Amino acid sequence: MACSVLLSGAVSGGPEDIPPPKGVYSEDTLCVEPVEVMRRQHFDYILDHRDRTVVEGIRTKQYSLIGCIDCHITPNAQGEYARYSQDTHFCASCHLFTAVNIDCFQCHADRPEEAIRKAQEPDVKAQQSVPELHETLQFSTITFDR
């Protein structure tokens, strides 16, 4: 229940600290599938799509992880993109609550490319206080007090 509150919140602009997605997918659905289906089955779609992409070179956008991230991870009012290690990240918000431990983002980008390129600019990089990844990947070090 809390999970769906979180997700629906994220999709329709609920908790202010999770920025809303960029837009709606089509006239029929908010997301690439009806929201109820995505809540239960998004991982099936992603899993199926990843093998098609890697092995067969099929690059459709509908179930692509890059597509998810591009739409769902948007900057907050301060122009900052949430990282997966933060509870304001769309994916992390629910995974943390439900104690789901995924390793997608150990390799995959957790933010759109423009955010990552920006983070690599020397002056931005110097100001960042990004904790070492081996710390942030340990969920025990993250406080989740919602």
Next chain:
Amino acid sequence: MSTEPVMRYTLDITEDISVERRNFTQGIAALAGLTLAPGVFLYCAAEAKPDDQAVSSQQRWGMLVNTNNCQEDCDACVSACNEENGLWSLGRPATDAQWIRKLNVKDRQTGHVTSMPMMCQHCEHPPCVDVCPTGASFRRVDGIVLVNKHTCIGCRYCMMACPYKARSFIHEPLQDQLPHSPRGKGCVESCTLCVHKVDRGDNNTACAEACAKEGHQALLFGDLNDPESEISKRLEQFGGTQIRADLGLNTGVRYQGI
């Protein structure tokens, strides 16, 4: 029980390489002959495939390196690769990933220095694929040799098998990977022939683009199966050497001037 210690990929050594290469060239010549009318070929220039279509073995992507154009003091291809694929250095060169590197080879007799980039040679018979225990190392049907990092267990057998030392192992957690180039600790990786660019129809790699931008034109990317492609034409006219051709791997990366 036979205990013959023959590894699978070494079996190809028995093939007569010169015959294989002659067949390859003849194959291209034969394909070029498939004309419907003068100037009309059955094979068309490579176009961007639709996103929902799987890659096909009608293409075989490859690269031609003209070492005569490659400059000793230039590493534009390496920088471009790092930038394109987000290979940010961790400040430890011994373990930093290296998808392409520059080699300068000096002939002691003549003093002539040959400069060339070295990367995954995208073999037709890749030793890395032969030895991979999980099937993570694979050759895509269009000739690009890749690591499926979802199945890679990081055993590094492929690194030992590769005659070109083309692969890198990621020892540490990474950050800020680019969306089109997912990479992380515990997996082996190597040149993907800019597979994300190939799939979106760029028909070029970051290294070749950078080389052309520098005005050196030492790298040419293209479809080895298309007799009308620039790379096929040049290979047919001038030939191209495989590094370690004795292994019979039929590499997709060919060199001129070595």
